[in-house]
Amino acid sequence: MEKLIKVMDQEMQAVGGQKLNLPSLCSAELWRASGRWDQMGPELFRLVDRHNHGYCLGPTHEEVVTALVASQSGLSYKQLPLRLYQVTRKFRDEPKPRFGLLRSREFYMKDMYTFDTSEEAARHTYEQVCAAYCSLFSRLGLRFVKVQAATGSIGGTTSHEFQLPADIGEDRLLLCPQGHFAANVETLNGEQTSCPTCREKLTETKGIEVGHTFYLGTKYSSVANAVFSSSENKPQLAEMGCYGLGVSRILAASIEVLSTEESIRWPSLIAPYQLCFIPPKRGSKEEEGAVLLEQVYDDLAEALPHLAGDLVLDDRTQLTIGKRLKDAKRLGYPYVVVAGKRVCEDPPVFEVWNQNADEVLFLTKEGVIELLSKVQVP
């Protein structure tokens, strides 16, 4: 999760994102003003403090961030766009939490809120943040679709979801095979079977929603009076957008779409550990190979210091190599280096499992280091 958050930080900061931390306890007053206190119904966790003031546990933070920006007096058009984001725990009283981290009542979300001087500027921001989301999923090696989406309780006029196609997904998507059209069926009025552009038959797939973007206009800024001084020195409402990525959900969804029956597969970039070393079984005739494998470990950590924290040595040498290799597959290391039979050759040869490519290579120490030198970590 920390690695995924690093990738998100990179993408958000590349489009001028500034990171902050908004409170989980959101005042009922703010939510009443926007109308969402009633609209959200039982999904909102509600409580009162010792002074009997009402709060909800923020499932999202449009009200809070807009109040923060509204409180900045003297905000000038020169200071916009503002692109504020956080990675924090969010709360939603799901009627049926399920599938582990895919749908839980507490989850981590990256949410960005943007403030622009005009609808045109806000639309430009919208395109930039969507492009950052595309870049993120591409870097993770996840096949995704960006579909037209409903705006729901958040509101606004334009909205897209980023979906990972998967049978377990709870959303139904209609896609043009040529890529002209992609929509969540809940946005469509009546039945649509062919692409409005090329007339090809739409295909249906299920998807896991991992991101959602909204062009909000002035829905929240008008309630909180979030204004800036225009170039004519007149107060003007900020044009807003909001953008969410499910942090904990992306972890679970990635495993869901990438894994096989035998092995967990993480997006390589964010695998908890890149590489597992498996020395020979204690008492086997290759036992002396353990020292040679540790030499690979040491030299690799020295040659590629950015990977030093990504290396695991499975020293449970009372277990067979086969048993430990099975465990390594279940844990999802992109690479496993085994000191097998050929470790006794001169020079020693190691068995390297590239799990995500599903191939086995036989490499010398130098070959292992060369192979791993291409591995990226965030």
Next chain:
Amino acid sequence: MEKLIKVMDQEMQAVGGQKLNLPSLCSAELWRASGRWDQMGPELFRLVDRHNHGYCLGPTHEEVVTALVASQSGLSYKQLPLRLYQVTRKFRDEPKPRFGLLRSREFYMKDMYTFDTSEEAARHTYEQVCAAYCSLFSRLGLRFVKVQAATGSIGGTTSHEFQLPADIGEDRLLLCPQGHFAANVETLNGEQTSCPTCREKLTETKGIEVGHTFYLGTKYSSVANAVFSSSENKPQLAEMGCYGLGVSRILAASIEVLSTEESIRWPSLIAPYQLCFIPPKRGSKEEEGAVLLEQVYDDLAEALPHLAGDLVLDDRTQLTIGKRLKDAKRLGYPYVVVAGKRVCEDPPVFEVWNQNADEVLFLTKEGVIELLSKVQVP
């Protein structure tokens, strides 16, 4: 805050800490079992979900983590000690939140929970974690005292607080000038005026509590039945400890104890940015020095890539150097490099403010890089 968390991660992982994430919504049932549901009174934020199940917002997580460990069947003495920690938002319904981040109702805390096979082992863990806390405060350059403390609602038999001496502090401490004795006055029965060891008169000081450690024994493990199999293969209750550091509070307390009237001072290691560059005022006769300063910026970022994200260029060149230097002091950069009058010399000389040492140096580009090469970031 992210830098401070990195330092904490280093210290906790150096003593075998494993990081996890426990829920904020803690089941009322667990808290009733430990007796704290009633004991905590109005400090606990309480709520119910849509099924009318009760929860509190975790101010601390002894119950939850102990239930987690208890659920691991087949835990062997060989797997202990377990040292589990998290850095998450905690909640406490303070009657009077005050002093910004020093006492707020939501705050970030680093909390570690340890599970050992015997009291002796748990006492050893206690010493190790306390030593890690000492190391942390030393690395931050913060003067601290470790004092005997009350166990309060957490319970257990041994407890210490880590306190930063400060007038604004809400705790009263009694200290032996020779270092034999240090206690929070709330732990003392009646008046104590001299050191029990050396008889010297105790001095009183106020302190800000920034860390708290507890030896818990089996208070929580006996309730949750958190057991391991002993070397005789018998179930045995784990001996526990818990250890907290106030993350957001340490930030505020550091500023409180280090700053002067004119300038904020952060612990150098975790300053948000290490270095601010101030180019000449637009239209001044040193204006051409801006290019030379940018050269320092570029060369520094290349020579010391770990500092690249720690450099700020204050390009508000419509403002005087004096005005921007004042702002830089208010923001707390440990170093400020100014292109002043001597930037026109050959080779150019830059004015370098070392804010924390309160000195000004005149250095060439090479001198600046040499000086900054000693700066550490986590």
